[in-house]
Amino acid sequence: MSSLKTDTIQEEPEKEHEHVIERLRVRLSKTPLTIVVFGASGHLARTKTYPSLADLFQEKVLPKTLNIIGYARSKLTQKEFHAQISESLKLGDRLQEFLSYCTYFQGEGYDNDDSLKKLGEYMKELENEKIKKESLKCKTKAANRLFYLATPPNVFGQLSEKIKKHLSHHPIKNRDDHSKKKEEEEAEIGWKRVIVEKPFGEDSESCEKLLAAMGEHLEESEIYRIDHYLAKEMVQNLLVLRFSNTLWDSLWDRRSIKCVKISIKETEGVDGRGGYYDEYGVIRDVFQNHLLQILCLIAMEAPVHLQADDIRTEKQKQPTTTTTTVGSQANGSISQPPFFVVGQYGASADGKLPSYLQDPSIKKLNPTSKQVTFAQMVLFVQNRRWNGVPFICKCGKALDNKNAEIRIQFKNDELSLYPDAVINELVIRLQPSEAIWLRLNTKTPGFARFQSTYPTYLDLTYQTRFGHHF
Ligand SMILES: NC(=O)c1ccc[n+]([C@@H]2O[C@H](COP(=O)([O-])OP(=O)(O)OC[C@H]3O[C@@H](n4cnc5c(N)ncnc54)[C@H](OP(=O)(O)O)[C@@H]3O)[C@@H](O)[C@H]2O)c1
The missing domain is CATH 3.40.50.720 (NAD(P)-binding Rossmann-like Domain)
Incomplete structure (x- = not known):
């Protein structure tokens, strides 16, 4: 049963892919x-x-x-x-x-x-x-x-x-x-x-x-x-995932979604390329383009057609606002979560990796630079679909790991029969290896365990599913 399903699914995208390539090939060959x-x-x-x-x-x-x-x-x-x-x-x-x-x-x-x-x-x-x-x-x-x-x-x-x-x-x-x-x-x-x-x-x-x-x-x-980020497999996949699965139609809004988290984390520092970076910083380099493009693809309404102009028109309709409370600590305690946090990376704890200011290019060009290498903002899309849903967006250099992902967290039902159930979460990993996970609760496998839930994932790891392409 499962192998039959797999074969059927794999054939279709392959045909479409070949079709597009063949058209391009013919056009360019002339x-x-x-x-x-x-x-x-x-x-x-x-x-x-x-x-x-x-x-x-x-x-x-x-x-x-x-x-x-x-x-x-x-x-x-x-x-x-x-x-x-x-x-x-x-x-x-x-x-x-x-x-x-x-x-x-x-x-x-x-x-x-x-x-x-x-x-x-x-x-x-x-x-x-x-x-x-x-x-x-x-x-x-x-x-x-x-x-x-x-x-x-x-x-x-x-x-x-x-x-x-x-x-x-x-x-x-x-x-x-x-x-x-x-x-x-x-x-x-x-x-x-x-x-x-x-x-x-x-x-x-x-x-x-x-x-x-x-x-x-x-x-x-x-x-x-x-913006080359839009050519990434999983960024291109966002439209297909959203608008070809009717499953989401009744769930993709403030009634069901608690929050959306988008993060693009890099482990590399500025690595000697401070000439460019120090002028722009993480907000202009990543946030206002890659990250906001992803936000728009998550938040937008369905375009009339899949033509570039139709998609752009829908993206442009997203009115985003952020509360400008900068993360500040009064007497060591934070009274409310900060909506806007920025920072610049320091040296690694063992001193092996240099801080931003220790990078040779920054030392030479701007030794007291205040340029921002990390930013986290909580954005709200003010329309009927998304009112009140926080989009928690962060990106930065020299962080603990390298990955880019979108986490869509669903609300819990207060009247659930299973109070220990975890929230459902749809995770779309853009890199390092493309994947889509859906977190669900299942019965703990085994005899008489019907009252306790077991959190697990439906796992669509691209390498496993579409191996030869990834
Ligand atoms: N690197 C990335 O991943 C990336 C990603 C997205 C966008 N971008 C954008 O793409 C552009 C190029 O990025 P890059 O990282 O390749 O930059 P780069 O390595 O600093 O510059 C590319 C080449 O341009 C020439 N160049 C450098 N500074 C110049 C100047 N002031 N005037 C004239 N020519 C100069 C140099 O070639 P010669 O000296 O040999 O002529 C250099 O090898 C930038 O606008 C950057 O923001 C880069």
């Missing part, structure tokens, strides 16, 4: 594709961008006419660059094949006309070689070009200008994003896309300035602002 990673010598490129490209390569989504060019100022030979990006690639015997698509182009800077003009010529040269090699009968006159800006945001504006000036097939006119004409033109000349990672500035004003600097040279439909 035109040569060049991906330029700016800031290729850095942390984001090495730990996230190249590994994600390698995943797409493993899925056989990327076309054979692919070129991936890493651009940065650092002096690196091709061999050194390959060694650097290979550190995070899990490609086994396909590593060399992937690396054969990846080249490194050293330039003088991100606003240097000469270097970027040469990059444009280099791109053209590689694209023509691939077209010849693959004897591609291209309908398009030029390649699709994707620019991934893995650089600090201070160069986004100037890079946008140079992309338009030196790296585009021709200037794009302003026109309605969804008009047919643009699609037709892109089908003929190849498209251009520019991806930037959060954070987009430090506040609304600097964000608007940054977006305006990019918008001066690129069309809105060409810019993709991303």
Whole structure:
């Protein structure tokens, strides 16, 4: 019985998955594709961008006419660059094949006309070689070009200008994003896309300035602002879990839910990367993007469709507030729980791990920094569904363990026949290993134990259930 059920469940997602990949494969195979990673010598490129490209390569989504060019100022030979990006690639015997698509182009800077003009010529040269090699009968006159800006945001504006000036097939006119004409033109000349990672500035004003600097040279439909956290398996799963299981429909609100806990904990400290971190801190780096995105996915109403715009519209409707009582102690006792706690990590008890201020990069840049590395806030979503339900959110660096999880705790029934029963809890673990647990009470197994409850979990650990993918 159970094996029959397992087989049936496993087949369906597999088919859908293949279908989406096949569509992408076909779409991308028609035109040569060049991906330029700016800031290729850095942390984001090495730990996230190249590994994600390698995943797409493993899925056989990327076309054979692919070129991936890493651009940065650092002096690196091709061999050194390959060694650097290979550190995070899990490609086994396909590593060399992937690396054969990846080249490194050293330039003088991100606003240097000469270097970027040469990059444009280099791109053209590689694209023509691939077209010849693959004897591609291209309908398009030029390649699709994707620019991934893995650089600090201070160069986004100037890079946008140079992309338009030196790296585009021709200037794009302003026109309605969804008009047919643009699609037709892109089908003929190849498209251009520019991806930037959060954070987009430090506040609304600097964000608007940054977006305006990019918008001066690129069309809105060409810019993709991303938060890579949304691509995590379990974050993507939140919509499916919530809106495909009718089981939750009558439970997902203040009547049944006591509280929601969301935490993203890291064991690593700032580890020499204080230049970026000290400017932003944990609230701008994690809280206002990754954590609030998760909160919205838990709290939102069902979108009209699963299109990006529909999901965004529903997320934006969440009116969150927090009580600004900072955790303070009067005469050593706390009269009410703090709603807002912030802190900065110290050295480990055995002194082996440095404090934030002892990190070499912070020592050098800002030795008396007050930057926040831990934050906990209790947020309330003020609408009919969630009124009064605390969303206890916390995140931080250099903590006791590394994990990210959501805990949805249900209310107890005061009239329960079993006063020792534990509360029901739905736990969604995002990392390190994806899992969903549902805490339930069962009868303590064995003879005559029918009056005592036994707390246990329904356990959907992804590694066990979908092993080959996780
Ligand atoms: N690292 C992550 O996990 C992560 C996650 C999410 C978002 N982000 C965002 O992604 C961007 C890049 O992050 P990262 O961690 O890769 O940063 P990074 O290592 O400090 O910078 C990436 C590269 O950009 C160049 N660069 C550094 N500082 C520069 C400056 N002031 N002006 C011009 N170029 C500079 C350097 O290359 P060359 O000197 O060789 O040119 C460096 O290797 C940042 O905006 C960051 O907030 C990063």
